[in-house]
Amino acid sequence: MKEIRVEEAVGKVLCHDLTQIIRGVTKDARFRKGHVIQEEDIPVLLSMGKDHIFVWENDGTKLHEDEGAEILRQLTQNQGMAASEPKEGKIELTAQHDGVFHVDEERLAAINGIGDIAIATIPQHFPVKKGTKLAGMRVIPLVIDKEKMEAVRKLAGDKPLMELRPYRKMKVGVVTTGTEVFAGRIKDTFTPVIAAKLKAFGLQIDEHRLSDDVMEHTQAKIEELLALGMDMVLCTGGMSVDPDDRTPAAIRAAASRVVTYGVPVLPGAMFLLAYWEKEGRRVPIAGLPGCVMYSPATIFDLVLPRLLTGEDIPKNDLDRLGVGGLCMGCKPCHYPFCSFGK
Known part of the structure; x- marks a missing residue:
């Protein structure tokens, strides 16, 4: 730090907050640390009794907090994200469209471990609306070593740490299984639930079979929907381990590969995810357990947004849902603003 006369401070960086007191009006920081002194600030500073102030001296080995924050922005921001202007060493990213948020957790943890910087995000795979805050990042001290920021660059590599995957327009087919529904003995109460969940993403059930x-x-029926060009097929009913529940076997027979039958999520453990692949097409086929019909938040709510981005969800991602995979059954339900699936 260096103490200089206020009149000589234009263009210099303030090293500490300066409080302005106007009786009956305000008592707050008029200028905050990191502020770059402007010509119009001089009369204000003098009126505050500041003939001398402490400013930052750049010896060429350090970066101002706003410069450091700008580097963090470059390493994190991706398509579909808007960045705020640097302020007190902090920048925020917001969503420019609806979609699912992804972050490279390992690289992020390594970068945060360097020290003197902080990058915080919303949860992994979080479904967001346009305008949702995605991440905030800042340099903690007023100035930071250039060498430290170069280490950050090296750890980050040449690919942004974050991604906002947009939803795709999909044609969805539903197969409702169960002789009791097929024969008209009971009313199908499952399909309307699926329709409501799809509607939240601007989609509908394009084809329905019993x-x-x-x-x-x-x-x-599954193969019929695939032949009609469905981009996703959802099967309801018959997903338990009872001897007469044969929907999993039907999905296995129709699919090219099965990712998993069973996930460490409650409610929703009997969920089945498979993919049909042919001539460049990849169509997810999901078997939905009965809990989807009556529980506000289940495994289906965790995976549906990701399926709607066209993601090929790997089994190890589903295996990791065990931590946070227990729904607390809150009333009213606050999903997705809760711990479920996080």
Whole structure:
């Protein structure tokens, strides 16, 4: 730090907050640390009784906090993200469209471990709306060593740490299984729930089929929807381990590969995810357990946004849902603004 006369401070960086007191009006920081002194600030500073102030001396080895924050922005910001102007060493990113947030957790942890910087984000795989705050980052001290920021650059590499994957416009087919529904003995109360969840993303059920509990019949209905060009197929009913629940077998027979049957999430443990692949098309086929029909938040709510971005969800991602995969059953339900799936 260096003490200089206020009149000589234009263009210099303030090293500490300066409080302005106007009786009956205000008592607050008029200028904050890191502020670059402007010509119009001089009369104000003099009126505050500041003939001398402490400013930052740049010896070429350090960066101002705002310069450091700008480097953090460059390493994190990706398409679909808007950045705020640097202020007191802090920059925030917000979503420019709806989608699912992704962050490279390992690289982020390594960068935060360097010290003197902080990058904080919303949860991994969080579904967001346009305008949602995604991340905030800042340099903690007023100035930071250039060498430290170079270390940050090296750890970050040449790919942004964050990604906002937009939703795709998809055609969705639903197969409702169960002889009791197929024969008209009971009303189908599952399909309206699926329709409501899709509507939240601007989608609808484009094709709907009913099937009895014969495995080959359900398989044929799934394959029919695939032939009609559905981008996603959802199957309801018959997903438990009871001997007469044959929907998982039908999905296995129709799919190219099964990612998992069973996930460490409650409610939703009997969820099945598979993919049908042919000639460049990749269509997710999901078997939805009965809890989706009556629980406000289940495994379906965790994976649906990611499926709607076209993501090929790996099994190890689903395995990791065990931590945070227990719904607390809050009333009213606050999902996704809760710990479920985080």
